Amino acid sequence: MWLLCNGKLQTKDKLLQWSVVDNDNCVLCGWNESVNHLFFSCEFSSQVWRKMLYTNNFHIPNSWDQKLQKIYVDGVDNDFPRRLFKLVISSAVYAIWSERNQRIFQQKCVEMDCIVACITRIVRNRVDAWRGVSKTRKNWLLFIEWGFSISIFEH
Numbered sequence: 001m002w003l004l005c006n007g008k009l010q011t012k013d014k015l016l017q018w019s020v021v022d023n024d025n026c027v028l029c030g031w032n033e034s035v036n037h038l039f040f041s042c043e044f045s046s047q048v049w050r051k052m053l054y055t056n057n058f059h060i061p062n063s064w065d066q067k068l069q070k071i072y073v074d075g076v077d078n079d080f081p082r083r084l085f086k087l088v089i090s091s092a093v094y095a096i097w098s099e100r101n102q103r104i105f106q107q108k109c110v111e112m113d114c115i116v117a118c119i120t121r122i123v124r125n126r127v128d129a130w131r132g133v134s135k136t137r138k139n140w141l142l143f144i145e146w147g148f149s150i151s152i153f154e155h
């Protein structure tokens, strides 16, 4: 996440400048690749976000990069929906980045539904280990939607 927030990822637009690659086409959709394109405006990534966020009752922000900066830069808080949202975002970014690398370096590609299922599984496994979530209505709804373990409400 730090690499993403600080614009340090080696996306193809940067590699092209240094002649590491001979084109800057996005392997996910064919458009020009840059950090902003890859994670925000790319049609493939947008679909991942839509599926992850809609099915999980989160709203899609109008301006992704600003929202991300805010979530990652703004101070600490242990609010469950927010912790979950951060985890979903970082898992999705990781999955999009891995998929992009697999397509470039191994010529393998995974279907959208598998990627979404994979992100969901990662998030669920991580959250099931959390404890002490407060029993608010919003948290219960998230618990039901995601199918988390009841033990997240234990102390």
Ligand SMILES: [Zn+2]
Residues within 6 Å of the ligand: 026, 027, 028, 029, 030, 031, 037, 038, 041, 042, 043, 044
């Ligand atoms: Zn793309």
